[in-house]
Amino acid sequence: MNLKRTPLYEKHVFLKAKIIDFGGWAMPVQYTNVIDEHKSTRTNASIFDICHMGEIKIKGPQALAFLQYCLTRNLADQETGQIKLSTLLNCKGGIIDDLTVYKTDENAYILVTNAATRERDYQWLKEIQQNKNYDCLIKDISDTTGKIDLQGPCSEEILQNISSADLKNVSYYHFVQSKIMDTKATISRSGYTGEDGFEIYAPASQINLIWDKLMETGRPFGLKPAGLGARDTLRLEAGMMLNEQDITEDISPLEVPYGWLIDWNKDFVGKSALEVFKKNGPAKKLVGFEMINRGIARHGYKIFSGKKEIGIVTSGTFAPSLNKAIGLAFLDKNFSLPDTVIDVAIRESISQAKVVKLPFYKRQK
Amino acid sequence: MSKPNPANRLYSKDHEWLKDNGDGTATVGITDYAQEMLTDIVFVELPDIGKKVTQGEPMAVVESVKSVSDVYAPVSGEIMETNKILEETPELINQDAFGEGWIAKIRLTDPQEMKSLLDASNYEKLIQEEKN
The missing domain is CATH 3.30.1360.120 (Probable tRNA modification gtpase trme; domain 1)
Known part of the structure; x- marks a missing residue:
């Protein structure tokens, strides 16, 4: 290839x-x-x-109305020169992308997308526009x-x-x-x-x-x-998620620390699915953990509590500034509170880790 | 640039080195070229003492920030000793792969297996081929 x-x-x-x-x-x-x-x-x-990341320009009389419908975040109070992080969902409430919205002028925006999702984002935005006849230009300028x-x-x-x-x-x-x-x-x-x-x-x-x-x-x-x-x-x-690794289209913002990106007072793509989800409550949550025992948990390693499988590692590494092994994992919500001790299966053995609050690292200001 | 590969060692195609201790045991580690490819080693999983290992099969694990790699046993035998210091300071492999960064001592089951390993000059050729 x-x-x-x-x-x-x-x-x-x-x-x-x-x-x-x-x-x-x-x-x-x-x-x-x-x-x-x-x-x-x-x-x-x-x-x-x-340079591999995507940039999509949205411009025209209904640019704001269009983005308000496409994205979970409320952009009504966004000023020119301000950025807002938002999620772009599919109809099932799954995250297609987490992207940043740059307001460059009244009814003019640039969406900065992940590299791997750029084309998917563009096609989805075009589809929504055509279905609802929003009057705006959508242009991939990546x-x-x-x-x-x-x-x-x-x-x-x-x-x-x-x-x-x-x-x-x-x-x-x-x-x-x-x-x-x-x-x-x-x-x-x-x-x-x-x-x-x-x-x-x-x-x-x-x-x-x-x-x-x-x-x-x-x-x-x-x-x-x-x-x-x-x-x-x-x-x-810094406790930030990576699209396609921590987040996929099967994951909703309610299962990851993106609940704050949702404005329930407006209509948006994926909202009705999310509302059902919200009522039942998500069964799993993405949390941070740090290793107690030696070992580095990696993407895809299974997590147990005793014999019960309770989750999976989505990101894991040795953290150079903290000098310890850390990671993100989806855990059964009953095991997702800080200080909960969990067992990570690393090759043939089990290493203990504990749930910690995000971020792992915060700079001194 | 890699350090020169010592002439008093044998080498596997998987980039392990072996030093024949002359008493039926051998000391093993990974080569300087291997550590250079892995870069910053941050974790080493050592085999248990007494573990039986088989030539060409995994015997230890080294992890860099980004990757997890098996270390293969260059010969079959029983693990006599491991370099426990690596558990606290895995970067010794980066700093001194042929010396302080040794991984284990093995009591050989079949010394004939050493004949299948490369000498320093043939190992050097292998590295050059890989680099190209």
């Missing part, structure tokens, strides 16, 4: 990154090693090639949009050197449309690492220039590229 390449692919090869297949994309999993890249993000800053994440405590200082935006006035989950050197760019204070930082969107044709300029400017600050390996351990420590 031919893997898709981002505009930055040649850089990763030049830097001798280890390249893996990530949802059909040839992506760098690490440049040196995951632990160094992880720690460097927490202490200094890292840049990540995130191929012409490049994205770099700049994450870590030094991010603002680095980026301010090359951006005309006044970054200290860009607050969390807000963005500005500005310039980096001479290139138009959208810069948001957001990310997927639990650190301060920015997501930078610019034309795909200019993204190599921005990468180079960031690397040059960031060098005195210890800026280094980081791969998807570190991205995964960083997001997991």
